[in-house]
């Protein structure tokens with residue numbers, strides 16, 4: 001797919017990645033056109049986006065009656081419910097489907113988009129973590145490309161341009177370390193929602209920001225990298241890099257190391273996925289700030305202190321156990337993060353609950369889509385049950 005304008009179907013248009021995707025479209029009107037948009041509950045913003053971008057198809061999941069009512073008055077043409085998401089994912093006039101919801105909701109639309117032959121630009125890492133085997137197999141069968149938006153994976157992808165997979169020695173994901181890189185276990189116990197939402201280098205949606213504070217996000221990214229690049233877990237490493245300037249690296253068998261760098265920006269990986277293999281000139285757009293090396297002065301790299309960040313260890317354990325463990329991990333994490341965000345559990349209880357759920361999980365090998373969704377739903381329910389009881393461990 002090399003021609004422009006590319007026609008985009010965007011799922012999750014009102015979120016952090018969704019809005020930044022529309023920033024890119026706004027700056028490059030000759031390259032991109034929005035043909036379909038979907039969101040869940042932010043009807044006011046969705047209606048503004050419809051006014052500005054004139055998509056031919058609009059969908060709103062509308063998870064409450066209040067939202068449904070707002071859709072009926074502000075966007076009467078919108079398709080409601082899950083079928084709207086599938087309609088956006090498979091919209092005949094779209095070339096690229098951008099999966100920018102968080103959590104489980106992106107899975108079925110992504111598989112549907114692949115089935116309809118769309119190129120998929122994927123931010124929604126939970127879909128790959130839970131069902132990487134289904135997504136990548138389906139993409140392989142349908143000869144469609146799955147292009148990463150997550151900054152680390154975009155970095156690895158860019159390092160791999162022109163390289164051969166058989167010559168990779170290691171993928172090295174960088175992690176900012178989040179807001180609690182230096183915090184003691186005692187300090188972690190007392191972390192407030194506000195502190196956990198204040199990420200030092202990235203502005204993102206609430207779920208991924210908490211995942212970045214617990215380092216669950218980096219664990220999920222290891223699984224995401226495994227599926228996207230078909231590299232074994234033993235060859236994927238993580239290094240803490242607080243400045244978030246080197247977005248990830250690839251080491252090759254001859255010992256050469258490539259890294260991709262920029263000031264922290266999600267616009268850049270979004271542009272790369274949408275325009276690939278073309279590189280778009282960003283200088284005039286204000287989307288990617290120039291990197292002025294003397295003012296960077298130092299780039300630091302340190303080892304990740306896993307004992308203080310049990311969520312990272314749990315993600316790697318789920319990866320090693322495979323089956324439906326990664327789905328249970330994603331479901332348990334979604335629910336636990338929600339409980340934390342609503343003040344119902346403390347910061348360290350996120351990991352405690354996820355661990356207790358994984359200990360109780362009965363995994364199925366090579367799960368299909370139904371088993372994948374079922375494992376995630378089971379884990380969510382189990383987190384709710386365990387959060388109300390004082391006995392968390394077997």
Ligand code: NDP
Nearest residue numbers: 012014015016017039040041042061101123124125204205
């Ligand atoms: P946000 O929470 O900011 O946005 C989520 C979006 O998904 C919103 O538009 C929301 O709609 C929509 N949505 C949620 N549920 C549904 C549903 N059932 N039907 C339709 N739309 C739905 O998340 P982010 O943009 O931060 O993250 C999106 C994904 O990208 C995540 O998987 C995250 O891990 C990944 N990612 C994000 C990065 C970032 O910088 N933000 C960086 C790298 C990866 P509404 O607002 O209307 O409720």
Ligand code: MG
Nearest residue numbers: 150151152221
């Ligand atoms: Mg990332």
